[in-house]
Amino acid sequence: MHGGAHRIMSVPSRTSRELRAPYRRPRAAERMGAPHVNQVIRIPVLGQVDMRRKELMMLLLISPDGVEEALDCAKAAEHLDIVDVKKPDEGSLGANFPWVIREIRDAVPADKPVSATVGDVPYKPGTVAQAALGAVVSGATYIKVGLYGCTTPEQGVEVMRAVVRAVKDHRPEALVVASGYADAHRIGCVNPLALPDIAARAGADAAMLDTAIKDGTRLFDHVPPDSCAEFVRRAHAYGLLAALAGSVKQDDLGPLTRIGTDIVGVRGAVCAGGDRNAGRIQPHLVAAFRAEMDRQAREHAVGTPAVN
Numbered sequence: 001m002h003g004g005a006h007r008i009m010s011v012p013s014r015t016s017r018e019l020r021a022p023y024r025r026p027r028a029a030e031r032m033g034a035p036h037v038n039q040v041i042r043i044p045v046l047g048q049v050d051m052r053r054k055e056l057m058m059l060l061l062i063s064p065d066g067v068e069e070a071l072d073c074a075k076a077a078e079h080l081d082i083v084d085v086k087k088p089d090e091g092s093l094g095a096n097f098p099w100v101i102r103e104i105r106d107a108v109p110a111d112k113p114v115s116a117t118v119g120d121v122p123y124k125p126g127t128v129a130q131a132a133l134g135a136v137v138s139g140a141t142y143i144k145v146g147l148y149g150c151t152t153p154e155q156g157v158e159v160m161r162a163v164v165r166a167v168k169d170h171r172p173e174a175l176v177v178a179s180g181y182a183d184a185h186r187i188g189c190v191n192p193l194a195l196p197d198i199a200a201r202a203g204a205d206a207a208m209l210d211t212a213i214k215d216g217t218r219l220f221d222h223v224p225p226d227s228c229a230e231f232v233r234r235a236h237a238y239g240l241l242a243a244l245a246g247s248v249k250q251d252d253l254g255p256l257t258r259i260g261t262d263i264v265g266v267r268g269a270v271c272a273g274g275d276r277n278a279g280r281i282q283p284h285l286v287a288a289f290r291a292e293m294d295r296q297a298r299e300h301a302v303g304t305p306a307v308n
């Protein structure tokens, strides 16, 4: 489904207890179409995540490398939240072809948002803005940019401002994700903990970390859980979504849940043999990953006041 129209949905009234309970991350949730404490919510027809169910849960983003794997994602659609189009052989956030984004948009259920990576981009704001426009025109509603070639926060802000303008001029409700790299020290790009500030200054919607070099090292090998918690805290302080990825395994889901991650991005862990290159995405591994996410969410929720 394409276009900018919205449908208006009624939601049941909340009890007084629910009304007293604070939202944990209201501004971030609002960005994803979450209900306010009233009777009406707006959900973009584009396949916005229904945050009524998810507002206290991590969302699962899965990255197929093409149409065939996207169809495998579609088989596991009930277990995932966002289908993320990328081209892993062009880099950690390698950009796929516009026609592949469009085919995948058509192949996955309309209520699943499609995300697209714009690449591990150079410090070239004009080039990157055009690429981002290409992704949103092709049907993606999350636009992810890897600030690979940016060595200072100012360069990152400049690139992301151009992206935000290009994307939102075309589709205001699309979400722009500024991504840095947990292993930035290995490639000489901007410090991972600078990403929330870069995203906020540029008017983006989310700050993300992935790993640049897919050599088996994981997010927490480079940015330990305490530092990831600080990343999430900074993102939320700006009202941004916090997305984390980087060879994340089921074992990492406990800490990721506890620190309040909004979106976890995964490929290798749901591919056969855990191999993001030679393996293919397996629907049963997606289901198993989700089951562990749900288990962690339930465990974490014990003692946490319900808000919905």
Ligand SMILES: O=C[C@H](O)COP(=O)(O)O
Residues within 6 Å of the ligand: 061, 063, 084, 210, 214, 245, 246, 247, 248, 265, 266, 267, 268, 269, 276
């Ligand atoms: O955006 C998420 C990435 O595709 C993560 O891939 P990975 O789990 O293989 O590192």
